[in-house]
Amino acid sequence: xxxxxxxxxxxxxxxxxxxxxxxxxxxxxxxxxxxxxxxxxxxxxxxxxxxxxxxxxxxxxxxxxxxxxxxxxxxxxxxxxxxxxxxxxxxxxxxxxxxxxxxxxxxxxxxxxxxxxxxxxxxxxxxxxxxxxxxxxxxxxxxxxxxxxxxxxxxxxxxxxxxxxxxxxxxxxxxxxxxxxxxxxxxxxxxxxxxxxxxxxxxxxxxxxxxxxxxxxxxxxxxxxxxxxxxxxxxxxxxxxxxxxxxxxxxxxxxxxxxxxxxxxxxxxxxxxxxxxxxxxxxxxxxxxxxxxxxxxxxxxxxxxxxxxxxxxxxxxxxxxxxxxxxxxxxxxxxxxxxxxxxxxxxxxxxxxxxxxxxxxxxxxxxxxxxxxxxxxxxxxxxxxxxxxxxxxxxxxxxxxxxxxxxxxxxxxxxxxxxxxxxxxxxxxxxxxxxxxxxxxxxxxxxxxxxxxxxxxxxxxxxxxxxxxxxxxxxxxxxxxxxxxxxxxxxxxxxxxxxxxxxxxxxxxxxxxxxxxxxxxxxxxxxxxxxxxxxxxxxxxxxxxxxxxxxxxxxxxxxxxxxxxxxxxxxxxxxxxxxxxxxxxxxxxxxxxxxxxxxxxxxxxxxxxxxxxxxxxxxxxxxxxxxxxxxxxxxxxxxxxxxxxxxxxxxxxxxxxxxxxxxxxxxxxxxxxxxxxxxxxxxxxxxxxxxxxxxxxxxxxxxxxxxxxxxxxxxxxxxxxxxxxxxxxxxxxxxxxxxxxxxxxxxxxxxxxxxxxxxxxxxxxxxxxxxxxxxxxxxxxxxxxxxxxxxxxxxxxxxxxxxxxxxxxxxxxxxxxxxxxxxxxxxxxxxxxxxxxxxxxxxxxxxxxxxxxxxxxxx
Numbered sequence: 040x041x042x043x044x045x046x047x048x049x050x051x052x053x054x055x056x057x058x059x060x061x062x063x064x065x066x067x068x069x070x071x072x073x074x075x076x077x078x079x080x081x082x083x084x085x086x087x088x089x090x091x092x093x094x095x096x097x098x099x100x101x102x103x104x105x106x107x108x109x110x111x112x113x114x115x116x117x118x119x120x121x122x123x124x125x126x127x128x129x130x131x132x133x134x135x136x137x138x139x140x141x142x143x144x145x146x147x148x149x150x151x152x153x154x155x156x157x158x159x160x161x162x163x164x165x166x167x168x169x170x171x172x173x174x175x176x177x178x179x180x181x182x183x184x185x186x187x188x189x190x191x192x193x194x195x196x197x198x199x200x201x202x203x204x205x206x207x208x209x210x211x212x213x214x215x216x217x218x219x220x221x222x223x224x225x226x227x228x229x230x231x232x233x234x235x236x237x238x239x240x241x242x243x244x245x246x247x248x249x250x251x252x253x254x255x256x257x258x259x260x261x262x263x264x265x266x267x268x269x270x271x272x273x274x275x276x277x278x279x280x281x282x283x284x285x286x287x288x289x290x291x292x293x294x295x296x297x298x299x300x301x302x303x304x305x306x307x308x309x310x311x312x313x314x315x316x317x318x319x320x321x322x323x324x325x326x327x328x329x330x331x332x333x334x335x336x337x338x339x340x341x342x343x344x345x346x347x348x349x350x351x352x353x354x355x356x357x358x359x360x361x362x363x364x365x366x367x368x369x370x371x372x373x374x375x376x377x378x379x380x381x382x383x384x385x386x387x388x389x390x391x392x393x394x395x396x397x398x399x400x401x402x403x404x405x406x407x408x409x410x411x412x413x414x415x416x417x418x419x420x421x422x423x424x425x426x427x428x429x430x431x432x433x434x435x436x437x438x439x440x441x442x443x444x445x446x447x448x449x450x451x452x453x454x455x456x457x458x459x460x461x462x463x464x465x466x467x468x469x470x471x472x473x474x475x476x477x478x479x480x481x482x483x484x485x486x487x488x489x490x491x492x493x494x495x496x497x498x499x500x501x502x503x504x505x506x507x508x509x510x511x512x513x514x515x516x517x518x519x520x521x522x523x524x525x526x527x528x529x530x531x532x533x534x535x536x537x538x539x540x541x542x543x544x545x546x547x548x549x550x551x552x553x554x555x556x557x558x559x560x561x562x563x564x565x566x567x568x569x570x571x572x573x574x575x576x577x578x579x580x581x582x583x584x585x586x587x588x589x590x591x592x593x594x595x596x597x598x599x600x601x602x603x604x605x606x607x608x609x610x611x612x613x614x615x616x617x618x619x620x621x622x623x624x625x626x627x628x629x630x631x632x633x634x635x636x637x638x639x640x641x642x643x644x645x646x647x648x649x650x651x652x653x654x655x656x657x658x659x660x661x662x663x664x665x666x667x668x669x670x671x672x673x674x675x676x677x678x679x680x681x682x683x684x685x686x687x688x689x690x691x692x693x694x695x696x697x698x699x700x701x702x703x704x705x706x707x708x709x710x711x712x713x714x715x716x717x718x719x720x721x722x723x724x725x726x727x728x729x730x731x732x733x734x735x736x737x738x739x740x741x742x743x744x745x746x747x748x749x750x751x752x753x754x755x756x757x758x759x760x761x762x763x764x765x766x767x768x769x770x771x772x773x774x775x776x777x778x779x780x781x782x783x784x785x786x787x788x789x790x791x792x793x794x795x796x797x798x799x800x801x802x803x804x805x806x807x808x809x810x811x812x813x814x815x816x817x818x819x820x821x822x823x824x825x826x827x828x829x830x831x832x833x834x835x836x837x838x839x840x841x842x843x844x845x846x847x848x849x850x851x852x853x854x855x856x857x858x859x860x861x862x863x864x865x866x867x868x869x870x871x872x873x874x875x876x877x878x879x880x881x882x883x884x885x886x887x888x889x890x891x892x893x894x895x896x897x898x
Contacts, residue, residue: 041428041448046674049091050074050083053675057109058494062122065160066471073124077107078679080126082167093678094166098156101169106130106139106151106183110236112490114189114198115470115518116174117217121158122470122489124167125176125200127184128153140367141183144356145271145278146231147206150183175219176200179210186314186493190239190486191475192248193295196520198475203234203252213295227297228289230254232281236493240317240326241484242304242394243403247291248486253312253330253493256285257384259346263354272358279353285309286330304394306405310387314422314493318434321393322457322504324483328392328405329436331420331493335377336385336442338564344373344383362780378624388415389438414449418442418561425497430549432459432531434502443561450554458505458530461548467538468519472499475518480511505530565623567646571670574683575640576620577707579612579692579700584635585661587654590617591630599651602658604632612697619691620644636661682711686718698725716746723755732762750780757789766793784813788820795827803827818844818851825854829861837861850881852888859891868895 045051054076064071069085082097106128113122128151130139141147155176156167171177182204189198197214201223204210208231211223223229232254239248260283263269264276271279285307289297301307309315310332317326352369377383391412392405409415418440425434433454438447460480464473464487476487480503487499505511513525517538525543528534535544582588586603589596590613598604609629617627627644634643634657642661660666689704702725708718723738736759742752757772770793776786791806804827810820821844828837841858848854855878862871875892879885 044089048089049093051675052081053671053677054078054679055681057107058111058490058496060111060113060124060489060496062113062474062489063471064122064158065162066120066466067162068471073111073113075108075111075126076678077131079104079108080111080124080167081678096166098167099169100154101172102152104128104151104154109184110186110490110494112187112189112200112488114200114475114489116155116189116198116200116214117157118197118518118520119158120466120468120470120519121160122472122474123158124156125187125189125202126154126156127187127202129183129185129205140363140370141206142356142360142363142366143358144206144353144366145275145282145358146208147183147360148181149360150181150204150206152177152180153184153187153202174217176212178212178219179208179221179223182207182210185234186236186491188237188239188491189475189488190248191477192239192250192291194247194477196516198518201228201237201239201250201252203237205233205235207231209234209237209252222295226295227299228252230281230287230289231278232284232287235312236314236316236491236495238316238491239486239488240328242288242317242326242328243290244325244483245291245293246479246482246484247293248484249291250287250289250297251306251315251317251328252287252289253309253315254281254286255283255311256308257283257311257345257349260349260353263346263349270354271356275358282353283349286312286315303402304405305407306392308407309390311384312390313420314495316423316425316492316495316497318425318497319483319502319504320425320434320451320453322433322454322459322502322506323396324481324504324506325394325396327394327408328390329414329423330390330392331423331438331440332389333387333417333419333441334384335382336417336419336563337380337382339380340382340385341380342382343385344376344381347376348373348383362782375624378622380625385419386417387419388417389420391415413452414438416440416447418444422493422495424495427461427498427500427502429552429554430533431455431551432461432502432533432548434498442563444559447559454504455551458508459548460503460505460511460528460530461533462501462503462513463499463533463535464501464515464517465535465537466517466519467540468521469517469538473517473538474499477516479514481505481508500533565625567621567625567627569643569645569649571643571666572641572683573667573670573681575636575638575642576683576688577685577703578633578635578639578641579616579697579703580610580639582635582639584637584639585658586635587658588633588635589630589648590633596630596648598648599654602651602654604654612692612695612700615691615695615697615700616688619688634658634661642666686715686721689718689721693721693725698728701725714745716742716749716752719745720749720752720755723752723759727755727759727762732759735759736763748779750776750783750786753779754783754786754789757786757793761789761793761796766797769793782813784810784817784820787813788817788823791820791823791827795823795830800827800831816847818848818854821848822851822853822857825861826857834861834865845877852878852882852885856888856891863895871895 056076059074061070069087071085072083074081080098082094083091109129110127116123155171157170159165159168183206184204186203188201191198199214200212202210208229210221212219213222230252235253237252242249264279286309288301288306290300309330311334313331315330317328320327355366355369357363391409391414393408394405397403419442420440422439424437428435433451435451436449466473473487474489485501511528515523532545589606590609618624632645633641685704685707689701692701705718705722720742723735727735739752739756753772753776757769760769773786773790776783787806787810791803794803807820807824810817825837825840844854859871859874872895
């Protein structure tokens with residue numbers, strides 16, 4: 040059985056982490072740990088007594104990270120005997136103020152850079168030095184990267200690096216004496232697609248390192264990209280097909296190039312794949328491939344978004360790097376929907392491929408054994424580790440999934456009864472873990488690795504199935520270049536081989552014992568419960584505190600009279616708060632009780648009304664040191680305190696039509712980070728719409744000081760200048776916005792209004808037309824063009840413009856009202872009456888329009 044020793048090791052951190060590696064980074068005989076958080080790596084040194092100590096500022100960056108860290112892998116790239124690290128970065132959707140949309144979808148080059156770190160640790164200090172630029176790895180270092188995989192694929196003694204990238208092409212950095220060059224295109228392994236992970240394996244037994252890359256296989260995607268109506272350019276059809284065709288297998292030709300063999304080997308179908316890797320689980324001498332699959336399965340799912348993604352996101356992508364509002368809106372929409380009750384590629388089962396000995400006269404190939412393997416879980420699996428946890432020589436699996444049970448220990452039954460040999464290598468001139476060593480046993484080859492697949496680290500022991508062989512001949516090429524050969528090693532043992540030494544320490548493998556299977560019952564339907572917040576959350580309005588706020592919908596609940604509890608039926612904007620308070624956006628049920636302080640900030644939320652004693656205790660704990668403990672009622676610590684994304688809440692209120700309620704959250708954003716230009720721009724826009732023009736103008740200028748290429752801020756600044764009567768500055772601002780984005784319809788419309796106000800009617804007409812060309816349903820530009828025609832004495836053109844506008848923007852009231860007024864001015868009251876009736880058919884509750892119609896009827 041396993042024992043949880045997390046807390047006493049010092050590794051019990053609560054920060055969001057993506058992966059970890061255990062390595063002997065100082066060649067000390069002790070396994071240190073590198074823990075990769077989304078915000079950066081942490082180094083923990085092992086004192087040899089089971090305790091790990093965090094080393095502050097152990098990683099010295101030359102350039103600041105621009106994304107979230109994902110995968111990492113280790114190798115001695117410069118062959119100095121110390122293990123170095125490569126870290127991948129990605130940009131996940133956090134909120135609309137942070138997201139960087141991959142543009143274009145099929146081959147995005149606007150991702151964050153990855154990092155190569157050289158190990159400069161010593162016995163009593165040292166650090167990791169970033170050498171990305173110096174080593175040549177900034178070439179094509181602009182992707183959305185998930186997973187690195189090291190291997191000396193060309194056999195020249197220098198470890199090369201493959202990087203699996205989402206939204207485009209992968210990298211193959213070929214190492215020439217410590218300097219790298221991306222040769223993926225020349226080698227034939229760019230594998231344009233949604234790269235999730237990569238692993239090196241000699242699948243065909245020719246002694247060369249082949250490459251398996253996990254991508255995405257989706258039936259809707261394959262169907263949609265073949266549709267003649269699929270919007271992206273026809274010349275990119277193959278690129279888009281590869282984004283949905285599945286996994287890729289490349290056979291190493293031995294001349295620096297690869298042949299794609301996935302279709303002939305039958306290993307492309309991998310559903311929405313994440314981690315993939317290959318091991319000889321059944322000990323027959325040939326490696327099997329395991330692929331973890333699935334994106335997001337919701338227990339109360341309304342529907343699955345796998346088709347929506349291709350129709351409303353991928354299909355809206357531009358074919359080059361340029362602004363694309365429809366594409367960005369599609370990403371925003373799908374990232375909101377998955378935080379509610381929508382699934383995305385739900386129920387995708389893990390895949391297991393086996394390459395059995397071929398029947399005489401037929402070629403060898405892989406077959407899908409998923410259904411009989413016992414590994415085809417549909418848990419939204421992410422990664423796995425191959426490790427012999429019972430010591431019997433058969434590689435077992437520890438599987439990590441998004442859904443529960445989130446960790447499964449899977450004992451190997453297919454390798455039992457077959458001969459196997461296990462090799463543990465110890466470097467002397469090489470790094471002590473022998474990472475990068477090439478080991479051949481009876482003609483089959485494996486490599487010692489640290490970091491492979493997606494967010495995974497497998498055992499550093501090498502397991503070789505021997506079939507019927509009674510002895511093993513072992514050849515080792517160490518990372519230092521030393522070659523070593525050992526003969527007549529017996530199966531059934533774990534042999535420890537020391538670099539340069541003929542002495543082998545052998546230990547018999549453990550006898551196989553019976554283990555009882557005890558599946559864990561999973562609970563995958565999250566339930567809302569009373570919750571203390573790590574940090575206080577502003578309310579959307581002012582309330583009296585400290586005390587409690589009770590929101591209810593039907594009968595008013597009875598509350599303890601001695602406690603300060605305000606009760607109310609909440610305003611509609613509280614529905615936004617109830618939905619967006621937590622990441623999983625299930626609307627919190629009423630009645631709902633909130634513990635608030637004197638600054639109208641929530642500290643705890645309750646489901647229903649607890650006992651008065653509980654409330655008294657919580658009120659007493661408000662603002663005390665005890666509150667922090669209550670917010671984290673379990674072991675662990677944060678290295679860096681987390682912070683809520685208040686931009687999400689602010690955006691939610693704004694988009695729901697409550698700009699005033701959005702302000703407390705946006706102001707909290709800029710209070711913490713005064714450089715957040717998107718939050719300042721949102722504040723300025725709210726102020727401008729509320730008539731606070733000078734404040735808005737000042738804040739738009741602040742945005743431009745932070746981000747001079749923000750076309751939206753230039754447009755807003757122009758609108759503010761225009762309202763302040765400074766038409767000259769307004770004109771300059773609109774022109775600058777258009778220079779940055781020629782399809783900024785608001786800027787064209789604002790410029791048209793400036794021209795119209797200064798009697799430059801020809802320029803005004805042209806500007807309004809540009810706005811309409813950019814967005815055919817821009818109601819403001821449509822109305823302004825028609826009004827301009829009225830001003831020019833061209834009533835027929837004005838009538839046509841208004842009618843065209845109503846056709847493009849049928850829910851805009853101003854177009855109907857102005858068209859009606861024009862008909863009245865032309866003494867065509869019957870047509871005016873018809874316009875009002877058309878509007879009232881769409882909006883029967885519009886009292887102003889109904890009064891106008893009655894007035895027309897009375898004349």
